[in-house]
Amino acid sequence: MTTVGDAQDLADGEIVRLLADWLPGLRWYPVKGVVAALEVVGSRELADPRGEAGVRILVVRATAPGADVVLQIPVTLRSPGAVGAPAGAAVIGVAGVPPVEVRDGCGDPAFLRAWLAVADGPGAAVDADRARVLTGEQSNTSVVLPAAPQADGPPATPGILKVFRTLSPGDNPDVDVPRALAAYGWQHVPRPLGWLEGSWTDRDETARGHLAVLSQFLSGAEDGFELACAMAARGESFAEHARELGVVMASMHAALAAALPVPPPPPTVHRASSVAQAVRDRFRWAVAAVPELAPFAAAVEDLAVRTQHLDRLPAPQRIHGDLHLGQALYAHEAWFITDFEGEPLAPVAARTRPDLALRDVAGMLRSFDYAAAVGAVTGGGIADDAAAQEWTDAARAALLAGYRDARLAAGPHPGTDEDPTDIGHEARAQVLRALELDKALYEAVYEARNRPAWLSIPLRAIARLLT
Ligand SMILES: Nc1ncnc2c1ncn2[C@@H]1O[C@H](COP(=O)(O)OP(=O)(O)O)[C@@H](O)[C@H]1O
Ligand SMILES: O=P(O)(O)O[C@H]1O[C@H](CO)[C@@H](O[C@H]2O[C@H](CO)[C@@H](O)[C@H](O)[C@H]2O)[C@H](O)[C@H]1O
Secondary structure, three states: OOOHHHHHOOOHHHHHHHHHHHHHHOOOOOOOOOOOEEEEEEEEEEEOOOOOOEEEEEEEEEEEOOEEEEEEEEEEEEOOOOOOOOOOOOEEEEEOOOOEEEEEHHHOHHHHHHHHHHOEOOOOOEOHHHOEEOOOOOOOEEEEEOEOOOOOOOOOOOEEEEEOOEEOOEOOHHHHHHHHHHHHOOOOOOOEEEEEEEEEEEOOEEEEEEEEEEEEOOOOOEEHHHHHHHHHHHOOOOHHHHHHHHHHHHHHHHHHHHHOOOOOOOOHHHHHHHHHHHHHHHHHHHHHHOHHHHHHHHHHHHHHHHHHOOOOOOOOEOOOOOOOHHHEEEEOOEEEEOOOOOOOOOOHHHHOOOEOOHHHHHHHHHHHHHHHHHHHHHOOOOOOHHHHHHHHHHHHHHHHHHHHHHHHHHOOOOOOOOOOOOOOHHHHHHHHHHHHHHHHHHHHHHHHHHOHHHOHHHHHHHHHHOO
16 A cells, blocks of 8 residues: 555646546636646645645646636545545546545645645634535635634634635735725625635746635525525515615725725726726627627627716726625625635736726626526516516615715715715716626626526626617
8 A cells, every 4th residue: 555655756747637637527627618738837745734645736727729727726645545535525536656546635624734734824723624615606616614623712713715726926816805804894704814825837937826715604694696596586675685785885895995095096088998998898808709799899889989988987996896696695684795806707917906896886786687587587486577677676776775875974985085976877877887788798708608508698688788
């Protein structure tokens, strides 16, 4: 039988050969429909405090026509039949002589123990042996770690470890933004408890970036999207929840503006042009992936021109960037906001750029449209398109009212004497329409790549927004 020492000797190249077969079946693997060339660009051994398995974090570049991504793949290494091998961790394959079993580290307590031992941050007393990997439609891999049993004192906090699957050089906003918000005292973000950075080679240079973050796990939290879909399916109004969500979003934007200040904005005329140009660019990008969008070219241009001519716009600030109901958790009768990573399909520099807070509002409004569409097909509560529209309209109006009232109550935008919401009804409606269109175009590409059966949801919205 091999020892952990032998297992650790398995070459990265042998593991990558196994990954070539394993990766294409995974939801988070971003290269779809083509075979990618895989190259190891980073490799770091971690020590399992119990010495039961070899633990390695591999960073692999996957390139294919139209795709070039850097992926994080933590693995554990054991000889076949080794004592303590976890039943729950997917076996990626067996390689080497003598043979070594390679597992997906995310489901393996050995990786989790090793990660917790080297992570930065305040830490948490969590139990790696009882960890469970969340399944579902996620771009990353999240693992829930229950609180470790305490002999005395207050009960420990359970954690959720988010392992970033696609890596980008630089600080990850999903680590830095919650840290800044929690330090500022904003109560509606799960507290970050630990984080880890790594490095890899990026075209002959050394790149570094965050690999994973451990946050406070909100036990009993309901996913906002599932909650909204269930209510829509029963025909129950989401308006009161939407209003409360609007209030929390307004406080999030106030906290972001105060905790992460940004330089003074360029003149409105430039900002209006760049919002309009972003819509044009988004359309060009989307139409290349979703040819059904081509007939909308003239209407998109018309909307871009009207946006470009706006003479009032709110000041840009740090925002969430990919806000939708799936990032909102309802726990203990309050909303919490998660996943500050920005749009997973966008480059990191674009995700942290100051932007219009209304972009987050537009993202949430799009989500109500999704919830009504999904709720309508899963339950009998929404009978037809008119009922779906009525459900969505009530949620939209409530969110906008809650948001606006709370922003007005909070006063001017920090650092300026501008009231962030006071741009007039017409201008606000025009900006929101442009931002909703922008998001729906993003969604069309996201759905075409990931969930073609749902492509009709953003396509219908695009048609509606442009007529
Ligand atoms: N702090 C938390 N407490 C409870 N559940 C959480 C927490 N953070 C995330 N989740 C749940 O974990 C899942 C994945 O989280 P998310 O950050 O949205 O990952 P991804 O970026 O991969 O979509 C979601 O279903 C979310 O509801
Ligand atoms: O949660 P992620 O950061 O991975 O975000 C991506 O996936 C989302 C889907 O899981 C996607 O959101 C779209 O679908 C939601 C319903 O599943 C809907 O509520 C959102 O409004 C819609 O945008 C998101 O766009 C994508 O970036």
